[in-house]
Amino acid sequence: MQANSLRALITCEVTTEFLASLKERNIQYELCGWGQNGMTLSDSELVAKAQNCEIVIVEIEELNRKVLESLPNLKFVGVSRGTPVNVDLGFCDQQKIPVVHTPGRNADSVADYCLAMMLDLSRKLTSSSRHLSNEGWLFDGKLPYLEFRGREIGNLVIGLYGFGQIGVRVAQRLINGFGATVYYFDPFVESSSYATKVSSLEELFEISDIVSLHAPVVSGTENSVDRALLKKLGPEGILISSARAKLVVEEDLYQALKTREIASAAIDVFWSEPIEKTDKWLGLPNVICTPHIAGASLDVVSNHCETILNGIDKWLSSNNTVKGPA
Known part of the structure; x- marks a missing residue:
């Protein structure tokens, strides 16, 4: 040496x-x-x-x-x-x-993932691809164009639960790239030029078409996303979960998706990892599951x-x- x-x-x-x-x-x-x-x-x-x-x-x-x-x-x-x-x-x-x-x-990587999932679920891209693979072109005799029409991001209200480095980058992409309306709930961030702050988590879920989770798991946030909150998101609502699984009550989210209380979800983080290929989450047609790869960019x-x-x-x-x- x-x-x-x-x-x-x-x-x-x-x-x-x-x-x-x-x-x-x-x-x-x-x-x-x-x-x-x-x-x-x-x-x-x-x-x-x-x-x-x-x-x-x-x-x-x-x-x-x-x-x-x-x-x-x-x-x-x-x-x-x-x-x-x-x-x-x-x-x-x-x-x-x-x-x-x-x-x-990995803030940019996770932000890119969240935008990708918002686009995918709002436009029903994975859903239509699964249908084409499993059922063929037509949907109950109808053109797929009619069944898989989605919504444009620029016309939606996006809610961000947590507004740290990742949340800010998601907001920047939504505002600058799509002209979307963005709100956030984070008691530690007073204001932002990219999003409007709301006073409660309940308000965020009530006004949003899509909610993306970006908060840490601490005593005040663990299991904070429950069935009552998900019902506020509504039957057209979309949830993006790429932060920490324990922000969400697992069974509450499962039942909300199974009964269509919300439309769909993307889940990158699970309550126990790794999951098996027989896991119940993989059986829901309105869920995109990925193996904890939101932050996995080169x-x-x-x-x-x-x-x-x-x-x-x-x-x-x-x-x-x-x-x-x-």
């Missing part, structure tokens, strides 16, 4: 550009773990690999107190996740170890690499540890 160089263990997906940037900064690295081969390192494996490292960058692997206490040289932690739930932040704070995570790394990796590299540069600059790139 070169004199004055630093050592990094990386267990998340990274780009070749990111690795080249580490070399420019005189940082030697080892790649292993979940991001490289799909196999998550155990605590003992992580400690053994990172024992002499000043930098550890993870996504799935746990940096709990026991692991952190076993890494005497650790000076910087990177986490390629929206929230660093796999890191003992209290310990890192005590030891003055900076933790850089990557909020918003751009997400480069996004989190950029954020973590910026964090490394800030840390190096504040400590004068190593020269940056020439």
